[in-house]
Amino acid sequence: MQATEEDLANVAPIKVVGDKENKLTSLPTTKIECPKCGHDEAMWWFLQTRSGDEPPTQFYRCMKCNHTWRSYS
Numbered sequence: 001m002q003a004t005e006e007d008l009a010n011v012a013p014i015k016v017v018g019d020k021e022n023k024l025t026s027l028p029t030t031k032i033e034c035p036k037c038g039h040d041e042a043m044w045w046f047l048q049t050r051s052g053d054e055p056p057t058q059f060y061r062c063m064k065c066n067h068t069w070r071s072y073s
Contacts (some may be wrong), residue, residue, distance in 0.1 A: 032060060039064035 027043040034042060043061040049057045058071045 027061075029063065030060075034060075034062035034065060034067055035069060036067040037062060037065040 004016045027045055029041055029043050030040050031040055032044075033040055039062050040061045043063065044058060044060050046056040046058055048054075059068060060071065
């Protein structure tokens with residue numbers, strides 16, 4: 001049975017609560033050195049921060065200290 005848009009509109013969103021919620025991630029990780037603490041692993045994602053004909057900006061967040069930095073492609 002396939003859910004309809006009406007069925008989906010009535011579903012409450014899932015919320016994670018507790019001490020571990022800040023440590024949950026669904027972003028990919030890579031080996032790159034954090035410029036702040038020197039740790040060698042970070043999460044990464046792309047975001048279109050400039051006009052559509054420009055390449056996207058790649059952001060990184062350190063897995064140890066949560067420092068966020070960017071790399072322009």
